[in-house]
Amino acid sequence: MQDARRLELEEMIARIALGDRDSFEALYDATSAKLHAVCLSVLKDRPEAEETLQEVYIKIWQNATRYASNGLSPMTWLITIARNRAIDRLRARSSRPATAPTDAAAVLPSGEPSPEAATIRAQEWEMLDECLAQLADQQAGAVRAVYLEGVTYADLAEREGKPVNTVRSWLRRSLLRLKDCVTR
Missing domain, CATH: 1.10.1740.10 (RNA polymerase sigma factor, region 2, helix turn helix motif)
Incomplete structure (x- = not known):
């Protein structure tokens, strides 16, 4: 369990x-x-x-x-x-200091990601794209549809003309391969 x-x-x-x-x-x-x-x-x-x-x-x-x-x-x-x-x-x-600063704008963090965070995020997306490119087109499309576009398993199965469990198996195997690719 x-x-x-x-x-x-x-x-x-x-x-x-x-x-x-x-x-x-x-x-x-x-x-x-x-x-x-x-x-x-x-x-x-x-x-x-x-x-x-x-x-x-x-x-x-x-x-x-x-x-x-x-x-x-x-x-x-x-x-x-x-x-x-x-x-x-x-x-x-x-x-924390005993008194609060008078200028609230001075303590508010920016909503924008830092340059470092933006660079890391761009690199992560690039790595994900490279790993997805290593999958078969059908499996990569399934992963993109379900995990990036929010398509349900049932909708994907209907679109592909396959049973839901087959689609789930594709996704499971694809996620494992992506995990292997990303950890290299």
């Missing part, structure tokens, strides 16, 4: 790495209670733990491509992110 759970979480993270919002929602539903408990145990403040939890899921979304399946539980990776973010917030809390 543990192996099935581990594989399910790894598959969700792999799909999140490809930008799949449904998998992100499923991962949130499956793990948010545990990660909230981690944040709360470090911060001892429920509202701050809830805010930190949201930051944790933003980090998970942004860093899903960095997750390396190595046989260990993906929960370890998720808990580490939550714990580290909560500790960072705890440290920031203790180093």
Whole structure:
């Protein structure tokens, strides 16, 4: 049962790495209670733990491509992110100045990604395109349709004239090949 759970979480993270919002929602539903408990145990403040939890899921979304399946539980990776973010917030809390700055614009972060983050994201997309090019056209198209365009398995199966389980098998094998390609 543990192996099935581990594989399910790894598959969700792999799909999140490809930008799949449904998998992100499923991962949130499956793990948010545990990660909230981690944040709360470090911060001892429920509202701050809830805010930190949201930051944790933003980090998970942004860093899903960095997750390396190595046989260990993906929960370890998720808990580490939550714990580290909560500790960072705890440290920031203790180093805050006693008075708040008067210029609110000075403390608001920019909504734009940093040049470094934009470069990394462009490189990640380029690597994904290269890895998708290594798949057969039909499988690459299926991955793009389901994980980048949001097409459902049933719609893809109907479009391809194949059973849903065949399409799922294509996608599973394709995701495994993509994972191998990306980790090289």
